[in-house]
Amino acid sequence: MSSPVDLPIRDIHGLDAVGFWPPAPGWWLVAAAAVLAGWLALVALRFVWRYPFFTWHLDARRRLAALRRRVGEADGTAVAAELSQLLRRIAIARHGRAACAGRVGDDWLEWLTLHDPEGFSWRSAGEPLLDLPYAPPGTAANPDALRRLIDAAVPWARRPARLSWWPPPRRLPEVGHG
Numbered sequence: 001m002s003s004p005v006d007l008p009i010r011d012i013h014g015l016d017a018v019g020f021w022p023p024a025p026g027w028w029l030v031a032a033a034a035v036l037a038g039w040l041a042l043v044a045l046r047f048v049w050r051y052p053f054f055t056w057h058l059d060a061r062r063r064l065a066a067l068r069r070r071v072g073e074a075d076g077t078a079v080a081a082e083l084s085q086l087l088r089r090i091a092i093a094r095h096g097r098a099a100c101a102g103r104v105g106d107d108w109l110e111w112l113t114l115h116d117p118e119g120f121s122w123r124s125a126g127e128p129l130l131d132l133p134y135a136p137p138g139t140a141a142n143p144d145a146l147r148r149l150i151d152a153a154v155p156w157a158r159r160p161a162r163l164s165w166w167p168p169p170r171r172l173p174e175v176g177h178g
Helices: 023-052 058-072 078-095 106-113 127-134 143-157
Strands: none
Touching: 058 078, 058 143, 078 106, 078 127, 078 143, 106 127, 127 143
16 A cells, blocks of 8 residues: 555645625625615705704695695685695794784785795785685685695795705796696
8 A cells, every 4th residue: 555645635725715896796785775775864864954853844844735635625715725824824934023924915925926945936826825715615716726836835844954965956847827
């Protein structure tokens, strides 16, 4: 028999080192989940910044959303009266009682137009706010006009200061009725 030193045995080699790139599929999923979580955190931060908890901002937004859902179901005069009341309360909270509480009629619509955060023309579209709250119950109201007014009131409920690094909202073009 030959000695073990003379046998043609080679040394055991370990596995090759795992390369850094490309990562395994699990790491791609972790990276995608991290990006998605970051995006969701930014969206949540933006919402909380605009409508802070336990303030009138969030309460006003919820009331406007409830009004918007009631437009087709409830009497248009009641919805317009609640919208008018809520809009006045929001304006007082944003600008103070002395600035807007005593304004009525066209002066109120003019003031809303001048101070609107999104530049909405209350002067031209806000006529239902002046007429419908005082109309007899059951008076026909244009649901589209009420929805448009409620949508225009939502920016009033936002916190005035925006995040400086967040892009501004895109505005939809005005649709002309002819």
